[in-house]
Amino acid sequence: MAAKEYTEEEVDKHNKEGDLWVIIDAKVYNLSRFADLHPGGSNVLFAESVAGKDATQVFFGLHRLEVLQRPQYARLQIGTIQGQESVIRAPAPGELSRVPYAEPTWLVSGFQSPYYTDGHRKFQTATRTFFMEVVGPEAIKCEENGKRISQEVVDKMSEVNLMAMRLGPGKHLQGRTLMNGAVKHEEYDYFHELIINTELARFGGRGFVDGLLAGATIGLPPVLNYGSPELQARVVPEVLSGKKYLALAISEAFAGSDVGGIQTTAVRDGDFWVVTGTKKWITNGTFADYFTTGCKTETGFTVILIERDDRVSTKAIKTSYSAVAGTAYVTFDKVRVPVGNTLGKIGDGMKVILSNFNHERWMVICTALSAQRVVVEECMKWASQRIVFGKPLTSQAVIRSKLAVMISRVEAGQNWLENITFQMNNMSYTETASKLAGPIGLLKQFVTRSGEQIATDSTQIFGGRALTVTGMGKVIENFHRTSAFDAILAGAEDVMADLGVRQAMKKMPSTARL
Numbered sequence: 157m158a159a160k161e162y163t164e165e166e167v168d169k170h171n172k173e174g175d176l177w178v179i180i181d182a183k184v185y186n187l188s189r190f191a192d193l194h195p196g197g198s199n200v201l202f203a204e205s206v207a208g209k210d211a212t213q214v215f216f217g218l219h220r221l222e223v224l225q226r227p228q229y230a231r232l233q234i235g236t237i238q239g240q241e242s243v244i245r246a247p248a249p250g251e252l253s254r255v256p257y258a259e260p261t262w263l264v265s266g267f268q269s270p271y272y273t274d275g276h277r278k279f280q281t282a283t284r285t286f287f288m289e290v291v292g293p294e295a296i297k298c299e300e301n302g303k304r305i306s307q308e309v310v311d312k313m314s315e316v317n318l319m320a321m322r323l324g325p326g327k328h329l330q331g332r333t334l335m336n337g338a339v340k341h342e343e344y345d346y347f348h349e350l351i352i353n354t355e356l357a358r359f360g361g362r363g364f365v366d367g368l369l370a371g372a373t374i375g376l377p378p379v380l381n382y383g384s385p386e387l388q389a390r391v392v393p394e395v396l397s398g399k400k401y402l403a404l405a406i407s408e409a410f411a412g413s414d415v416g417g418i419q420t421t422a423v424r425d426g427d428f429w430v431v432t433g434t435k436k437w438i439t440n441g442t443f444a445d446y447f448t449t450g451c452k453t454e455t456g457f458t459v460i461l462i463e464r465d466d467r468v469s470t471k472a473i474k475t476s477y478s479a480v481a482g483t484a485y486v487t488f489d490k491v492r493v494p495v496g497n498t499l500g501k502i503g504d505g506m507k508v509i510l511s512n513f514n515h516e517r518w519m520v521i522c523t524a525l526s527a528q529r530v531v532v533e534e535c536m537k538w539a540s541q542r543i544v545f546g547k548p549l550t551s552q553a554v555i556r557s558k559l560a561v562m563i564s565r566v567e568a569g570q571n572w573l574e575n576i577t578f579q580m581n582n583m584s585y586t587e588t589a590s591k592l593a594g595p596i597g598l599l600k601q602f603v604t605r606s607g608e609q610i611a612t613d614s615t616q617i618f619g620g621r622a623l624t625v626t627g628m629g630k631v632i633e634n635f636h637r638t639s640a641f642d643a644i645l646a647g648a649e650d651v652m653a654d655l656g657v658r659q660a661m662k663k664m665p666s667t668a669r670l
């Protein structure tokens with residue numbers, strides 16, 4: 157950090173080509189040599205109100221704070237302004253945002269919650285710190301370059317048992333040290349998992365949310381709940397330690413939400429299944445070693461764990477979100493799979509898949525809501541720092557009205573989510589399957605419909621900046637481009653809405669009349 161102090165008068169003398177200083181947030185920057193390299197052009201820097209002056213307001217109308225944190229730009233700072241203190245700073249690892257509605261109320265000072273304990277708070281701090289320090293830089297890099305998450309970061313996630321925790325509470329956590337001891341395995345509940353899902357979606361990249369081994373999160377539970385002890389003993393440790401990767405392979409070009417229509421077939425040949433067919437939109441499929449696969453068998457629908465071999469081929473599908481998710485088209489060409497790899501009973505695959513769907517959908521709700529809250533924070537900051545006609549954007553009633561709707565949607569979703577999470581904590585796995593499928597479906601469609609509205613409103617607030625992949629509006633651009641993923645993956649929005657109502661109709665008492 158440059159220690160030299162200057163007065164504003166001294167800085168003002170450096171206001172021309174070859175000798176150009178500016179002040180941003182009480183810090184003095186020497187832009188003399190940088191001016192010609194400035195991505196926004198050199199002439200804007202020589203404007204009378206900028207050269208040698210305090211350019212804080214104009215700077216934050218055009219750049220994100222992270223620009224000043226990049227090493228190549230941070231080193232342009234040569235000192236500070238005497239008697240002034242810099243006030244703008246990025247949150248430290250683990251720190252909560254103080255922007256209103258940027259955090260759920262349970263994390264806001266002075267607010268109470270019936271659901272969270274001090275243990276959850278401690279876990280939240282440890283988890284946010286971990287994500288900001290270890291995962292965040294990787295998230296930003298991978299979202300941009302489309303490369304899969306590095307083994308180095310996966311290894312660090314395994315050290316804190318992140319993958320295991322993402323499967324929810326259960327015996328698979330026994331004997332593991334969770335998030336460096338921030339929670340004991342017997343205390344771990346769905347609110348801890350909600351915290352993880354919230355933290356992992358805070359980096360403004362929807363592709364990375366799925367690239368962060370979402371495939372195993374949705375594909376391993378069937379192994380854990382329905383695999384034979386031998387299969388579990390081999391596969392579960394490999395996947396939870398990040399040594400092997402796993403994907404859920406249900407959807408096909410032939411069938412999506414209508415799981416019953418799938419065409420991949422498994423035919424018995426002695427102690428083996430011979431599996432033939434294709435799967436589409438398989439998250440993490442490009443790099444998966446195992447595929448939890450929905451197959452048509454003689455007696456119905458059966459789920460089988462298929463290990464990658466030379467009869468399994470995967471091809472990346474170009475989607476509108478980042479290739480980091482490893483979305484694949486998978487072809488099984490007469491793959492021989494031991495019958496011992498069957499998950500659940502033969503012909504009983506629908507039960508395996510349906511019970512798994514609830515947790516998957518709940519997870520999508522958590523991450524979608526978290527991403528929406530990030531959008532609210534971006535809009536709150538932008539609307540405050542963007543000056544139009546001499547006033548901040550927040551002075552426009554139409555902007556405040558959009559913020560009001562956005563905030564209300566996120567808060568409504570959050571409250572409903574916490575209620576459902578509380579029920580999950582107090583129901584058995586089978587009870588969850590029978591009682592919560594409908595509410596989870598309804599909540600998912602509510603949250604994803606909100607997401608579409610939030611995408612539209614935030615784009616209006618950011619204007620042209622929401623249309624560029626980099627710069628001020630990059631989070632909004634990403635959200636707007638990808639919010640439909642949440643509305644489709646794990647069950648299409650309309651199907652979710654319908655499921656919720658159909659489940660409710662089934663429970664209508666025969667005694668009820670107007």
Ligand code: HEM
Pocket residue numbers: 178185187194195196197200201206211214215218219220223224229232626627628
């Ligand atoms: C330490 C000082 C500065 C640095 C390191 C810097 C760096 C950058 C960078 C990296 C960009 C590319 C866009 C982005 O990544 O956000 C940019 C764009 C720009 N900068 Fe600067 N800048 C500085 C100061 C200023 C100042 C004082 C002005 C005042 C007018 C300015 C005006 C612009 C403009 C107009 C753009 C284009 C913005 C857009 O495309 O939306 N910059 N600057």
